[in-house]
Amino acid sequence: MNTTEIKATTEEYVLHTYNRFPIVLEKGEGVCLYDTDEKKYLDFAAGIAVFALGYHYPGFDEALKAQIDNVIHTSNLYYNVPLADAAEKLVKSTGMSKAFFTNSGAEAIEGAVKAARKYAFERDGIADHEIIAMNHSFHGRTIGALSVTGNSHYQDPFRPLMGGVKFADFNDIDSVKAAITDKTCAIIMETVQGEGGIHPADKEFLQAVRAICDEKDIILILDEIQCGMGRTGSLWAWQQYGVEPDIMTTAKALGCGVPVGAFVLNDKAAQHSLKPGDHGTTYGGNPLAMAAVSVVFDLFNANDIVGQAEKVGSYLAAKLDEITAKHACVKEHRGMGLMRGLELTAEVPVGDIVTKARDMGLLVISAGGNVLRLVPPLVISEADVDACVEILDKCLP
Ligand SMILES: *Cc1c(COP(=O)(O)O)cnc(C)c1O
Numbered sequence: 001m002n003t004t005e006i007k008a009t010t011e012e013y014v015l016h017t018y019n020r021f022p023i024v025l026e027k028g029e030g031v032c033l034y035d036t037d038e039k040k041y042l043d044f045a046a047g048i049a050v051f052a053l054g055y056h057y058p059g060f061d062e063a064l065k066a067q068i069d070n071v072i073h074t075s076n077l078y079y080n081v082p083l084a085d086a087a088e089k090l091v092k093s094t095g096m097s098k099a100f101f102t103n104s105g106a107e108a109i110e111g112a113v114k115a116a117r118k119y120a121f122e123r124d125g126i127a128d129h130e131i132i133a134m135n136h137s138f139h140g141r142t143i144g145a146l147s148v149t150g151n152s153h154y155q156d157p158f159r160p161l162m163g164g165v166k167f168a169d170f171n172d173i174d175s176v177k178a179a180i181t182d183k184t185c186a187i188i189m190e191t192v193q194g195e196g197g198i199h200p201a202d203k204e205f206l207q208a209v210r211a212i213c214d215e216k217d218i219i220l221i222l223d224e225i226q227c228g229m230g231r232t233g234s235l236w237a238w239q240q241y242g243v244e245p246d247i248m249t250t251a252k253a254l255g256c257g258v259p260v261g262a263f264v265l266n267d268k269a270a271q272h273s274l275k276p277g278d279h280g281t282t283y284g285g286n287p288l289a290m291a292a293v294s295v296v297f298d299l300f301n302a303n304d305i306v307g308q309a310e311k312v313g314s315y316l317a318a319k320l321d322e323i324t325a326k327h328a329c330v331k332e333h334r335g336m337g338l339m340r341g342l343e344l345t346a347e348v349p350v351g352d353i354v355t356k357a358r359d360m361g362l363l364v365i366s367a368g369g370n371v372l373r374l375v376p377p378l379v380i381s382e383a384d385v386d387a388c389v390e391i392l393d394k395c396l397p
Contacts, residue, residue, distance in 0.1 A: 003036045021358060028055025031377045031384055033363065044376040044388050045363045049194070049226045052253035052305065054377035059299055060256065067291035074287060076280065082290030089297035090262060093235055094248060098270040101262045101285040105225040105251035106140025108261035112247045113144050113186070115265060115273040116219040120185035122272050123217070129185035134170040136368060138195035139188065139223055148188050170199060173208045180212065186219040191237035194226035197369040198334050198341025203241055210243040219246045219269060225261065229253035230300065230378050233310035233337030258292035309378040312385060313337035316374070319389040327396040340374040341367055348397060356395040362388055
């Protein structure tokens with residue numbers, strides 16, 4: 001199939017839920033992708049914050065190939081080697097207690113919500129609990145995850161959603177307090193809002209939420225699906241806040257391209273929530289996916305990927321501050337580490353900039369509120385940052 005045929009065949013047979021960019025990406029190398037016309041792109045999208053290690057990082061493919069030669073799938077009816085390895089590495093990286101592996105971010109959110117409800121049910125002996133989520137949040141597209149996603153455009157066609165969800169304003173502790181009732185069992189938020197436009201939680205806000213959760217025995221769920229795995233300059237973003245969640249969700253970069261997610265519970269949540277029979281998944285904890293998670297942690301540790309992200313993240317931040325000062329159409333620069341957003345004025349639609357950048361060989365994406373989102377592989381160099389910023393400088397009016 002040539003490029004035109006690939007696009008036409010895709011549109012003919014794949015349900016049209018995405019307006020795809022008009023390129024066909026065929027292979028990746030390092031921090032670059034190549035399309036079917038052999039055009040090269042510097043990748044500051046990383047498959048939406050997935051490819052933390054870039055493409056073909058030494059050791060990654062080899063580990064997957066070795067696992068394929070052993071066994072790809074066995075089911076959760078049996079023990080398997082990579083599951084034990086991956087779970088130990090993930091749990092130890094958080095200082096928490098137990099992990100449950102899923103196939104996606106949304107599925108991790110579903111599990112976290114169920115665990116929080118079960119915790120409150122075990123404690124109170126009744127169900128009917130409430131969850132507080134944040135406006136402009138994003139937690140996924142399944143009905144449960146959508147129910148805690150504070151975006152009516154995504155929610156409205158699918159009502160009625162899961163009940164018992166109230167929304168508060170991110171970084172506004174009074175609005176959270178106002179939403180709390182005796183029925184509140186959980187507060188869920190991203191540590192850094194991603195799709196909503198790259199908004200980090202304020203330290204005082206997250207600490208105050210943690211304090212209320214402690215006081216009222218409410219489960220704090222931090223969604224680190226996008227901001228976790230080193231992206232903000234610490235392995236988990238919450239590690240920069242002096243708070244710990246009761247339940248954390250992860251996915252995206254967890255498998256660096258292999259579809260996998262997880263929710264991780266602290267001892268309290270693990271001991272008093274989901275029990276045998278309460279939750280399950282056929283593929284979750286699958287040996288191939290677990291081999292990916294396991295080698296990702298090994299490579300992160302061996303090569304100080306998080307330290308690298310922190311360092312290059314500061315460099316990128318300084319460059320973006322310059323861009324912000326230079327171009328009047330950039331209202332604000334926000335972010336942490338290698339999770340960055342440039343909010344543009346309404347006169348400059350972010351989609352136009354994304355297109356211009358792509359034509360010039362740079363892949364970037366957008367986020368809510370007219371924000372240009374930069375979520376490159378964590379292994380980019382300062383020279384890659386220079387190349388990216390040079391193109392942005394030319395694209396922005
Ligand atoms: C992407 C994302 C999700 C959903 O993950 P999927 O794997 O697409 O289901 C949930 N929460 C956050 C913060 C995300 O960025």
